Amino acid sequence: MRRKKILLVWGIFVSLVMIPGCAPFVENNTIEDIAPVTFWSISKGEKRKIKMSTLVPPLVNEPKSLLTLEVDLLKQGGKDFNLRYYRELKVGQLRMFLIHEELAKQGIIQLINTLLTDYDISQRMYLVIVKGNFDEYINRQAKKQENLDYYLYRMLKHYERKKQGEMTIVNLHEYKNKLFSPFSDPVLPVFKVAKDNFTYEGTAFFSNDKLIETVKNTEDQIFQLLDNDHYLKFFPIPKLDVVIGHLRSRVNVDLDKNLSLVTINVKLNGRIEEYQGNKNILNGNELMQLHKEIETELEMKTTDLIKKMQELKVDPLQIGTHTLSPFSKPISEKVWLAAWGKMNIKVNYQLYFEALQNTKNNY
Template structure:
């Protein structure tokens, strides 16, 4: 309820820049942008593409009626290029009838190539623009970012709204990380964080596929975590349940659906991090060669699921320390907040890749379904 209230207030705030436009005629004198995609072009500069709704083609709009979801013409895509973001915007403004209005943007899309090169100048430009909404979702796509604006999902007329609604519904279910542009600004400014996570999507002709989170070290993307790996990050970093997990057992597998999580950090002077996580949930599917009919069998299931989580956690921490060399679990923020003496004594960037990290899970299955098996 509290989250919905906050979303409602933020949605209301998005319209504040329009308060000065007292009639529809003045409002129409702005080109409304709902999404922006940024690519690195061949000359080394930037190509900025914008997605603009076409009111005549949207159901309920004036003039010609809109067709089914994703019908052609519901949005228009325009591009401008230049050595800097400002010059690319200037070219876009020359192509537009009216000045662009960025206050309704829902998503900000970067190509993976650009994200890996660094996006600090772009974020600096966006931070200085008063029209840019902080409550928009930053996304990295494999391939060209512009191509993501031309995707036509069948369930929405405006593709950007499909992505936004998909992200928000999964956030409410605690299945994905909650990241907005404003939170990215905070992470990059906070000495205890410095590791923003952007949504990582693959775009196809018919829609978008969520493929985990893009991991940044400062302003540069250093890799990505898939949805299974993100379960551990959600448990540790956000105290959120995450998605269901498949645990393998003799004769088959158990699908576990978590719904409650508790987390406890312990940091020693070495320093060493020990993270204890308690998970509650239910068995969604069981194809093992034993039935869950008594406390002994239930305890066996708890241990099988816990081992699976711990194995994934070991893989995630190993990737974070050896491959990404980035504290995706954000242990540094906990040390910065609660262990200032350790924080002042160590250099976190050089120490983290060698720091002992142990993640222990205690799983408690509360429900096994209508039929105990």
């Protein structure tokens, strides 16, 4: 009886260990023996090689140095880094993956697949496109700022939150979803490196896995309103000498049955933050006129942006998903992209601005 009991307990114990698929051969993850890296920077090397860089030590407050390697494969780089550093570099805390623009233009699906299949790498890792020499920048800045890599991560994390607006922030999971889903194309943020500056430049549009265009300034801001965050803290329109702000958008996309016309209605709540133009915005009529002008300007710019998308045959706004309905067969992505390229566009903006000043009609 006692032996049976012991056998039963062991049986339960062994099954408990086996059920979750725990490997009996575990890696040494003891925290003092490893160096969890926070970012990998990838750029094009010589002779079709990949140039990989990371900062070591990643976390401890010791003098930091940049490790750079030229390798054929991503994982090869991971291995070679370990051979060059006294602690094993682990990727379980990899938070940022910076890809050089040139490499992104060639296609990054193999890189993405490698990252996705590594169970150590979190899918919450941010993907960023970099213009310029990032290695040079980080090498120079690391001496000035102790935890530069950490602060870059904090910046991305800050703007990832909803209702922060301003930037496109995409993680591996989001990128993968858009890459492998029909009727959608992925986007990534683009940062420009110039000497001591690391500046957000805009949003990169991808056709499948290849970077084909980067939208900047006003177009990028419109993209934030239409799809990314539906919120902007400030939106300067220099042409009209106005800054509108605290914008919340509600976007309604409507496709006609023949797939010949797409109507985009945008309801915009917000307020005028600053005005330096010639109109007297304390006068109701002139204010209305300014509203009209802003509406027209936004409609024009939005139409331009969508036309650009049509020309590039990309659909980052996922307009194609509006062709789906519960009881009909979905059209193929090919058919959709062909129709998307020829569609007429109609954009309507409706502004609902808060009156922050007293207005008088005959002022």
